[in-house]
Amino acid sequence: MTARTAIRTCPLCEATCGLVLTMEGDRVLRTAGDEDDVFSKGFMCPKGATLGELHHDPDWHRRPLIRHRGRLVEASWDDAFELAGHLVRAVVEQSGPTAMAAYFGNPISHNLGGLLYAPVYLKALGSPRLFTASSLDQRPKDLVNALLYGDRFTLAVPDLDRTDFLVVIGANPVESNGSLATAPGWPRRLRAIRERGGRLVVVDPVRTRTAELADEHIRPRVGSDAALLASMVSVLFDEGLVRLGRLGGFVTGVERVREALADLTPERVAGFTGVPAESVRDLTRRFAAAGRACVYGRIGTTATEFGTLTSWLVDLVNILTGNLDREGGAMFPLPACGSPNTRGRPGFGPPPRLGRFASRVRGLPERFGELPTSCLAEEIDTPGDGQLRGLLLISGNPVVSAPNSERTARALASLDALVAVDPYVNDSTRFAHVVLPPPGPLQRSHYDVHFSTWAVRNVANYSPAVLDLDPRQLQEWQIMCRLAAAFEGRGATEADVDRRHAEATARAAVADAHSPVSGRTVEQLLAAVAPRVGPERLLDLMIRSGPYGDAFGGRPDGLSLATLEARPHGVDLGPLRPRLPEVLRTPTGTVALDPPLVVDDLPRLRAAVASRARDGLVLVGRRHVRSNNSWMGNVPSLMTGRPRSTLWLSPADAERLGVGTGDLVAVATRVSTVHAPVEVSERVPPGVVSLPHGWLHEPDGVRLATARARPGVNSNRLADELVLDVPSGNAVLNGIPVQVTALRPDEYEQPVNPLTLM
Amino acid sequence: MAVTHVITQSCCNDAACTAVCPVDCIQPAPGTPGFAAAEMLYIDPATCIDCGCCVPECPVDAIRPDVDLPPSLAHFAQLNAGYFDGRRPGPVPPRSVRAPSLALDRRLRVAVVGAGPAGLYAALDLLETGGSGVAVDVYDRLPTPGGLIRYGVAPDHPSTKLAAEAFAVHARDPGLRFRFGVEVGTDVTPAELARAHDAVVYAVGAAGARSIGVPGEDLPGSLPAARFVAWYNGHPEAGDRDVDLSGTRAVVIGNGNVALDVARVLVSDPALLATTDMAGHALDALGRSRIREVLVVGRRGPLQAAFTTAELTALERVPGVDVLADREELALTPAEQRLLAADPVLRARYEVLLRLATRPPGGPARKRIRLRFLARPVRVLGSDAVTGVRLRRQEKRDVDGVVTFRPAGTTSTVGAGLVLGSVGYLTPPLPGLPYDADRGVVRNADGRVVDGSGRAVPGAYVVGWAKRGPSGVIGTNKHCAAVTAGHLRADAAAGRLTPPEEPPQWLDALLAERCDRLTDWAGWRRLDRHERAAGQAVGRPRVKVTSLPDIWRIAGRAG
């Protein structure tokens, strides 16, 4: 057999790297970064390099599974959809649509079909309760985006390739490859800042690999980022460094911000942050003077006690120094497939959907139609009117990724209907009644509808599937259309549902008075994209009616899906350009810097600052370049080597506890106790311990041979579902107070398997 | 702008890195033809994706991003790239992780004799594959684990000594127990050990030294390099009596890496050695040494030299020392030219030697190492003490396309006050265990101990230098141990192991009675902490305790 080459975008993380796969038959012989990719220019990470291994994972199911006599067994698609429809309709008929919920995991946003077809089954379900991984992750940023700019996805990303001064706070893109800022090759781009004479400052209690690349590493106490950033803002005002520049015409509330933060000076918060006041002043001055500067914050700023405040303050520092929407600062991408900030009236939009209803048990307010995932388990396990009885699990593993794993597991096990679209039988889907596996990563086409809206350069890149489906597999969009039909129970076909969905998409486009296709008819648009079906039809509609589209003849040299198909290395649409004020979708057409929902949370921060730092140990998460949230632990090439699921302990804390590397310790919170092997590391300061998240651990029923051979400790077993970032309802997964005690060998709960490697 | 990673001097070939490299650009990988003979491993700069995953896996801190290479290691970038010589790697082989696979109806009890690299690798391999179905007791006659990592590896190779830490990570495995202070063959017989275990793995290394086999070798001032190494590394049995360093020249016979180690130590600046963990008595003696020149004498040519390229380049960089070679001795036969053309690593090494041969000698203030080739020792000269060595020149020529060596007529005499025979270590016979006197190893067939007629001794295995002979680096023993452990597992699965006749308490009681000193991992940790604390006080990694009574006092008895 002869080798051939396939080019495609890696679908695994936000970085969207171009890959070149050398194939023989359906096997991948070798994977390399695509040097010709317009965006990634040859970069890839270990996960992309082993995409073929993921595709061929023997535990990746190719046929549906249904629960039969308590066990998940293979079934036909017809039987699986019938059972799913039956179970779900029973719940809805008995207790109404709000007894059904849907949970979306992170991979759906990397998945063209999965993302574009989510609305069809949500609609078919009536109005299910919606939970997503966003409230375990970036909800504070969503909230701030919506309040400041009018849409939760209107995110100002660091203009990484042109900035001269980047402050990275609570982010480790060298391991994570970046998030909420799509940039393939973060390590290279960060090094390039320094190579062109710019400055890289990393603010993180932990000495991460990103911190090692930096000119400066500032190590505040865990959980004090909001206070640190607030003190930077107070310095900007105090020392007359506020320079709004052209932003002055678009922002309001500057004075209120000054008043609100005036007391949080570096001197006042130094005891809480642990960062000397003078170094905060110095950093702020240099940042303000840099010209093209940007603060970029990530998970260490969001999944924390003051996530919303911190996210807001990141934007404030950028705005008040005039760095928002300017080259080398924080800028708004303009994606080829369009986004909420390219549709409708430029500059204006309705107020964000916030707090229109509340969760039943704790009364937590909804955000953008979603409830906090931290209350998923209680909504299921608390009896009473409106109790959740059914759950649709779309590429999600909340047992591993939500706080209080044990409670979540018990809750899922008790459901009347649990339908999962997932390739794996994992810690969550093992409780499912129906598991509907999507095709493998090489059998799907790819376009980053979502992440192109957060990319640090405007690019468009479409990849066709590399391999055909096996005869008995379905594409994800087909699964979703058939699922919708099953929920409706009215005998619609896959094609019916798909056509309706395409019509709705076209209708929205022609109805938008500001769209280049305004005034055309749905029929005209659909005829133009024929004979495409499925996600390609939708994508073609979106691109052609999008900001760079051919507008169906209106702009003859504009883009269409066909253009992208002819350019496998992607189409470069250039560096980010200023977009204010058209990017806004706020009721006033301006950026109000002082949203009450956020400002009203300041007393909570003040109280924390006044109480000074806590004693005892706090737990932070940890990211590794070979992992990807909860779900790549079954790829052998990513699981060889030293154990990674270890508790990092500073030498001083290790000495105090009388333990060394290799010893087992018990780590306890209100919620649970886990046993973890110690790795003494100077990367964490005294008082801070670190465990990676996303490890799979339950032996019962999980069908992941490799992951189970390399078990690990899941930090979310320790996270408390009752502790939240108040305004956003986001879980607090970083900065959890823990007790750590040494175990004697006879107390070890299981032999520590020194699984090294082959 | 692309960055790559580079493997440097301390690589010990354990291939921990290859298992995690997502693009398989670290070569030669285990299972490929070149692996067994490789001097070290190399990273293909054209394929490396700069992910850094290999870095924390390396037990000896050998891997660096090329942008962070210190000047002393900068040449390794070229050495890594040169190995690939334009070749691109093939398909990435499939990988799997090992899960405990041994399923027996009883818990297997295994003794490992020797806590050097081979014994520790064997113990970990058995625990990894056996899970909770295996219990391993590791015995060593010394209260210190690591074998030659502590008492062989040169003090100025601190990264290599980190290999011991990689083992320490696993020392708290509940299936693993350490019994330090038990000399098998003396305190307890192999037969007694066998009675209390399903299997015994011998990992006793090579405590002795081969002799050069020339008259005069036993004169005062002539000693095996092995003894000199043990002396400067503070082996408690090497004693602290001084080695006579009053002459101005030393001759080292043999040109393996041990020869380079001792040569380097002999001419290194004492102030630099004082920042290492070298034994105090050796530091004192070397501080007073008058040695200015060391001859390293190989009996064959430059291409056959036993030292590795990495160690040769390290030698070249010792501050204040000129390393010289003789141009004439570097001439090559046509067969050797072909060999050179085919082997980029050999080429790199030869280029270093050529450079040494053409470099102008530095001033008289500088010390010197002379690499001599094609010279075999015929006699160590002197009456009461060493005064020199007589060498005979060797000739080489191609016979049927293969280079061959034979003695030539000419002899020469080199004056020297110290002669170190660095011609290999030797495993002494262990009472009660079959011995292969020809090879100087425990008699074995691929790791199964066999008797004189080739029949396997049930439940007896051997690993490391005691199995293969005294060659190979630390990581070589990992693969060697894996092979032996595989045989052990196969024998267990096939029912070829006899269950222990006696319970563990029987052996415990026996040892308690016979060994007046007995300690465990906690005891070693006490000693370790003591040594490190003492080192910290004076800016050294550790100050080794070298007298047995002191060691025992600090380590204390097993709890």
Ligand SMILES: Cc1cc2nc3c(=O)[nH]c(=O)nc-3n(C[C@H](O)[C@H](O)[C@H](O)COP(=O)(O)OP(=O)(O)OC[C@H]3O[C@@H](n4cnc5c(N)ncnc54)[C@H](O)[C@@H]3O)c2cc1C
């Ligand atoms: C001078 C020197 C320098 C070296 N430098 C390097 C280097 O830089 N890098 C590298 O990779 N490799 C180096 N090596 C090679 C490396 O040290 C060996 O490959 C390795 O140590 C061999 O392992 P082993 O376990 O077989 O033997 P050893 O390390 O010798 O261990 C044997 C152990 O068995 C114990 N023992 C012996 N007899 C008994 C008994 N009867 N009862 C109980 N216990 C017993 C001993 O006390 C010892 O602890 C060097 C070797 C030497 C000699």
Ligand SMILES: NC(=O)c1ccc[n+]([C@@H]2O[C@H](COP(=O)([O-])OP(=O)(O)OC[C@H]3O[C@@H](n4cnc5c(N)ncnc54)[C@H](OP(=O)(O)O)[C@@H]3O)[C@@H](O)[C@H]2O)c1
């Ligand atoms: N990486 C490191 O830093 C390091 C350091 C030390 C040791 N080690 C390893 O440890 C192992 C042992 O090293 P080693 O130096 O003891 O052994 P070695 O590499 O086997 O070298 C032995 C040397 O002695 C010579 N020799 C043998 N018999 C002789 C005789 N009768 N007369 C003259 N010369 C004779 C050999 O020459 P012939 O080749 O002609 O037989 C050879 O040069 C090696 O694998 C080595 O790589 C590694």
Ligand code: SF4
């Ligand atoms: S960085 Fe992300 S997109 Fe790039 S190869 Fe890795 S997983 Fe794929």
Ligand code: SF4
């Ligand atoms: S840096 Fe990554 S790609 Fe390069 S050799 Fe190491 S593991 Fe392989």
Ligand code: SF4
């Ligand atoms: S010592 Fe081992 S892990 Fe380190 S570079 Fe060499 S083979 Fe790789």
